[in-house]
Amino acid sequence: MCGIVGYAGGRDVIPVLLGGLSKLEYRGYDSAGVAVVCEGGLIVRKTKGRLDGLRRLVEDCSVADTAGIGHTRWATHGEPSFENSHPHTNCAGDIAVVHNGIIENYLKLKDWLRSEGAVFVSDTDTEVVAHLINYHYRGDLLEAVSKTLPRLEGSYALGVVSSKHPGLIIAARKDSPLVIGAGSGENLIASDIPALLEYTRDVYFLRDGDVAALTRDEIAIYDSYGARARREAYHVDWDVSQAERGGFEHFMIKEIHEEPKAMADTFSPRYRDGHIDISETGIDERLVANIKKINIIACGTAYHAGMVGKYVIEELARIPVEVEVASEFRYRRPIIEPGQLVLIISQSGETADTLAAMREAKQKGAKIAAIVNVVGSSISREADAVFYTHAGPEIAVASTKAYNTQLMAIYMIAVEIARMAGRLEPGAYERLASGLSGLPDLIKKVLETKNVIQRLASGYFSKNSVFFIGRGLDYVLSMEASLKLKEISYIHSEAYAAGELKHGTIALIEKGTLVVAIATQERLLEKTASNIKEVKARGAHVLAVCFEGNKMLENLADEVIYLPKTDDIFAPILAVTPMQLFAYYMAVEKGCDVDKPRNLAKSVTVE
Ligand code: G6P
Numbered sequence: 001m002c003g004i005v006g007y008a009g010g011r012d013v014i015p016v017l018l019g020g021l022s023k024l025e026y027r028g029y030d031s032a033g034v035a036v037v038c039e040g041g042l043i044v045r046k047t048k049g050r051l052d053g054l055r056r057l058v059e060d061c062s063v064a065d066t067a068g069i070g071h072t073r074w075a076t077h078g079e080p081s082f083e084n085s086h087p088h089t090n091c092a093g094d095i096a097v098v099h100n101g102i103i104e105n106y107l108k109l110k111d112w113l114r115s116e117g118a119v120f121v122s123d124t125d126t127e128v129v130a131h132l133i134n135y136h137y138r139g140d141l142l143e144a145v146s147k148t149l150p151r152l153e154g155s156y157a158l159g160v161v162s163s164k165h166p167g168l169i170i171a172a173r174k175d176s177p178l179v180i181g182a183g184s185g186e187n188l189i190a191s192d193i194p195a196l197l198e199y200t201r202d203v204y205f206l207r208d209g210d211v212a213a214l215t216r217d218e219i220a221i222y223d224s225y226g227a228r229a230r231r232e233a234y235h236v237d238w239d240v241s242q243a244e245r246g247g248f249e250h251f252m253i254k255e256i257h258e259e260p261k262a263m264a265d266t267f268s269p270r271y272r273d274g275h276i277d278i279s280e281t282g283i284d285e286r287l288v289a290n291i292k293k294i295n296i297i298a299c300g301t302a303y304h305a306g307m308v309g310k311y312v313i314e315e316l317a318r319i320p321v322e323v324e325v326a327s328e329f330r331y332r333r334p335i336i337e338p339g340q341l342v343l344i345i346s347q348s349g350e351t352a353d354t355l356a357a358m359r360e361a362k363q364k365g366a367k368i369a370a371i372v373n374v375v376g377s378s379i380s381r382e383a384d385a386v387f388y389t390h391a392g393p394e395i396a397v398a399s400t401k402a403y404n405t406q407l408m409a410i411y412m413i414a415v416e417i418a419r420m421a422g423r424l425e426p427g428a429y430e431r432l433a434s435g436l437s438g439l440p441d442l443i444k445k446v447l448e449t450k451n452v453i454q455r456l457a458s459g460y461f462s463k464n465s466v467f468f469i470g471r472g473l474d475y476v477l478s479m480e481a482s483l484k485l486k487e488i489s490y491i492h493s494e495a496y497a498a499g500e501l502k503h504g505t506i507a508l509i510e511k512g513t514l515v516v517a518i519a520t521q522e523r524l525l526e527k528t529a530s531n532i533k534e535v536k537a538r539g540a541h542v543l544a545v546c547f548e549g550n551k552m553l554e555n556l557a558d559e560v561i562y563l564p565k566t567d568d569i570f571a572p573i574l575a576v577t578p579m580q581l582f583a584y585y586m587a588v589e590k591g592c593d594v595d596k597p598r599n600l601a602k603s604v605t606v607e
Pocket of ligand 1: 300346347349350351398399601602603
């Protein structure tokens with residue numbers, strides 16, 4: 001989704017803006033632009049395509065001691081083009097705006113502004129904001145923006161500059177992320193922290209409805225009533241290098257290698273002397289007392305983590321769990337009883353559908369627990385209890401380490417809920433807790449087999465279609481394995497419950513079709529083996545994923561990826577890493593842009 005940066009300070013502004021935008025490239029974009037206040041007015045340069053094009057356009061510009069804003073656009077209203085790229089300006093060209101989100105009532109506003117004499121040059125919803133600010137402008141930019149905001153329906157993070165106010169940026173947010181960076185003699189805004197880290201580690205998260213005025217020496221934040229507001233400062237404790245590739249060819253492979261550490265960072269601070277303690281998250285006896293049902297809501301990879309949660313919570317705690325994608329939940333008039341527990345899962349904590357679904361559930365009286373990676377994000381601020389995964393920044397669009405840590409969190413929550421509900425057999429708690437503590441080291445072992453997976457991918461990457469099959473937890477994992485492959489390699493793939501194949505999908509299996517059969521669950525092995533035989537009989541090439549020492553699979557499959565042995569219930573955590581590596585190497589072999597797959601965005605802040 002769109003990325004915003006803004007800078008007010010003494011440096012040459014354009015390189016700061018370009019540097020910041022490059023740190024936001026991972027969000028996905030199709031055009032880019034900047035607006036900088038200079039002596040003669042506003043310099044606005046923008047272009048369809050990547051940042052390199054913009055870089056060439058601004059080679060002749062050098063303006064220090066002023067303010068500027070920059071933007072990477074992910075098209076929603078209007079195709080990627082010069083006209084539709086941000087920043088957008090008013091007719092006089094003295095006010096420039098960058099925006100992330102969607103102004104839902106823009107057509108109505110556009111008609112009205114036209115009747116007031118405004119001339120529009122783009123198809124975007126954003127352009128109305130520039131004209132509205134112009135309409136309300138009476139010499140005070142903050143006042144003009146503040147008068148504009150109540151007229152906007154929808155979501156926005158905004159950055160505004162004007163040639164009449166050199167050195168000033170006005171920023172505002174509602175339902176789209178925006179962070180303020182507090183530097184020394186310079187202040188910044190950005191959609192995400194990595195864009196600020198070169199200049200400061202001290203940030204403020206704006207709340208919905210906030211407006212801020214930034215100059216090089218001051219940050220003034222106002223709430224939606226116009227009162228001066230104090231917002232908690234947050235010191236970023238992760239290193240800038242964590243948001244850089246550090247010698248790896250792509251962020252994705254770097255982040256897969258970070259999984260053992262990320263998982264340990266999720267688990268270890270909450271594990272003492274053989275006991276899991278998650279009370280600091282707010283998920284405690286009071287929150288889970290008397291719960292009869294749990295709803296899990298999420299999108300994308302986080303939804304798949306939720307599916308694992310269903311199997312594991314139901315297995316261990318014997319409490320029914322319903323899992324739903326957020327975009328369905330929010331529009332389905334869901335039945336939520338007051339006091340019911342709703343578990344939200346989101347890496348970014350900003351996904352628009354997930355946030356809206358959470359608010360819907362909260363409004364119906366649910367208690368909200370959230371598993372979130374990004375500290376201070378909207379979901380984390382609004383939930384009743386927050387389990388931070390501490391995975392560190394995840395830059396690649398395809399989620400990897402964040403997923404592994406979401407699973408660690410879910411297993412810890414499942415074990416704790418089962419313990420509190422008194423549903424664990426004697427000895428089970430200790431076995432599960434110690435099993436979890438050993439997982440980061442087992443992932444290290446899995447990573448040692450990456451050459452095997454790379455070799456397999458080099459033989460398979462020209463396939464047009466791949467099927468992932470499994471039963472129980474293996475089926476749930478298949479869904480994530482399939483999504484990963486689709487996202488980054490653009491190879492069509494489907495995940496199927498192995499027992500369901502014969503009800504339709506098996507018609508697609510022909511000689512040479514690649515079927516990845518995940519078979520880690522001992523009690524379902526015979527059943528999955530029968531399904532493997534069914535596809536083999538129709539000519540499929542089978543790649544099996546199973547625990548080491550599984551002779552049955554070795555004899556049945558054409559190729560096998562082995563996992564180090566652990567308790568069956570933990571298999572989805574161990575098996576996902578080879579599947580991520582598989583998708584990665586397939587995409588690399590195909591020459592795809594692994595970290596920035598086409599049409600996708602890391603943080604989906606629009607519906
Ligand atoms: C986007 C990303 C996915 C992610 C999903 C949910 O679609 O491309 O990788 O799983 O959003 O994001 P969240 O931040 O809520 O986990």
